[in-house]
Amino acid sequence: MRFLSYVLVSITTLCLYNLWQKMKYERFSMRLTAKKLIIMGLLIIGLGTFFDFDANRAERMLDDGDEQLGEYYGSMRSKYIKFMGFDYDHVKFDEIGKDLKADPAPKEKSVEQKKVELKEDIKDDAPREVKELVPEEEEIEENVKQDAAELAAVAESMNKEPQAAGDRANHADLMISAKNQPDIPKDDPRLPKFIVVGVMKCGTGATQHFLHNHPDLQQAKQETYFFNNDHKYLELGYDWYLNLYRFPTHDGQMNYEKTPTYYKSVRAQPRIKAMNETVKLVNIVCDNVRRTLSRFLHLQHGVGIEKFKEDKLDGFGHTLDEFNRNLKITLKKFGDFLEDVKQNEGHGTMEGLVNALLVRFKRRMRPFGIHATKDPIELILSDGFYAVFHQRWMEVFPKEQMLVLDGSKYLTEPWIPLKAIQQYIGVQEYITKDNFMVNPGGLPCFIEPGKSKEQVDCLGSGKGRTLDKRFHKEVTLGLHKLFQPFDDYFAKKVLGRPSFGWDFGLDSL
């Protein structure tokens, strides 16, 4: 196939050359002269360089059709961006946010005023189910507990500053191996065969909701937060964990779970590996700008229905307008901070920055640790540095063991990521395009086989909050500027793709 790709490009080039000859001299000859060969060679190199021609990509395009064409479009887009002078290795992070105009500081509001504004902000939201709000609360609680334990260990090791980056990088592994491990009932048929490890707000719920219809798959009764929680893992142990699963009902049926915060855990990886060395992992990433908005709306809604305390929104803003204002301030500070890390810890390159952030992630230092990062918005933003977290997983698992998917596709063509998952985990492709109904402007819903389009199964009304909301123009641009170098780096370096082409909010500017 690779050879075929080269032959195709050569033939096209030859035809173009002959056409040009015909137009110029009104004559046509297929004879291969030395001059023709040289010009053809130059054309191939020129076109190849300009279009970033890659035989593997052409091969995949031929194999996979639409999706790869989309990818190729992404490559052209990133060529254009580079041509216009945007190159992630030369991104000056401290420039991010500099062009955002500062708003006058808002006057301090009373709690009553905040409540009125909050009600106004979410007045169009339909009532939400409470179930989906539990994870966020649990996660934060867990992080606080875990950070306390981890900080104690880090403090101890800080007395002896690690000499090399490698020492620091291994710090978290050492901490994990020093702890007692629970007994693992390796033969229990309830153990999961694959795990969806993240990312929060990227469509993990949609994945589970749709896979639920697959006869050969059986999901855990809830998001477990088992491998990233010391109390659950070390004290409640596998008895507790396995109780969250049913026994498979037939041969070949697989159990699985999804916990959308595993991807940003520093200790889940060796624990999962200890359970099953060949377990398959799925990570669903998505447009970081939409993800940031989704995280805020989730919190805001929780406060709106009094599930979370009012002060949970203090660091973010009580309304979307306030969140926009605070984001502007954070973007400026965060850009300066990242540039500083890039220059002082990352040798001034993007690769160096990602490596430096990995070290910081393992040590729960800003911008990752709840205690080390004073600005909660920064915490939400840094959750989107997928390349950093991915590197941690790749230290423990080979790359074939993790499937990374673009969750943005769930909004329009959910069958594409679902097909990839079914293929990857090795079950029959039972869920296909025919199972979906996509409402224009709405979210795709599932049509069960044999049922009519009137009986579609949609996700709860707690999903889809970002459909009709956007950040202010400047904030949208500032966020894209922050994330694009990270996203492109991840796409290119880790997935061998030119870019994801994420553009949430840019179409309406």
Ligand SMILES: Nc1ncnc2c1ncn2[C@@H]1O[C@H](COP(=O)(O)OS(=O)(=O)O)[C@@H](OP(=O)(O)O)[C@H]1O
């Ligand atoms: N088909 C379909 N149905 C429902 N929701 C869909 C679908 N496809 C994508 N999405 C988007 O998924 C976003 C929520 O992601 P998660 O399920 O990962 O969130 S969570 O972390 O489990 O809370 C959720 O984000 P919000 O828009 O903020 O609600 C949805 O936009």
